[in-house]
Amino acid sequence: MASSSLSLCSSLAAPSRSFSGTHFTVRPPPRRPVRWAIRAIGINPEIRKAEEKVVDSVAVSELAKPVTPYCRCWRSGTFPLCDGSHMKHNKATGDNVGPLLLKK
Numbered sequence: 453m454a455s456s457s458l459s460l461c462s463s464l465a466a467p468s469r470s471f472s473g474t475h476f477t478v479r480p481p482p483r484r485p486v487r488w489a490i491r492a493i494g495i496n497p498e499i500r501k502a503e504e505k506v507v508d509s510v511a512v513s514e515l516a517k518p519v520t521p522y523c524r525c526w527r528s529g530t531f532p533l534c535d536g537s538h539m540k541h542n543k544a545t546g547d548n549v550g551p552l553l554l555k556k
């Protein structure tokens with residue numbers, strides 16, 4: 453079955469030839485439509501991928517520092533805290549992401 457559909461495809465792709473008695477006419481094969489596949493890409497490259505959804509909660513009153521940066525780029529090695537990895541990401545991609553600053 454697979455070989456018959458394969459030969460059908462190759463016969464469709466072959467140029468057509470005809471002979472009118474004095475000359476040959478060769479026509480190029482009909483153009484096949486181009487198919488595009490667009491796939492959505494997630495924003496989280498590797499953080500806690502085993503979890504169905506990554507959710508964190510913080511009681512702002514319990515923060516140790518007056519200002520604590522939280523990552524919004526999903527590139528931090530200390531996620532959910534920002535470690536500055538967004539700067540490398542921004543430089544490489546032209547993006548403009550930065551942390552969420554929680555203030556006490």
Ligand code: FES
Binds near residue numbers: 523527535538550
């Ligand atoms: S490392 Fe992600 S926002 Fe800073």
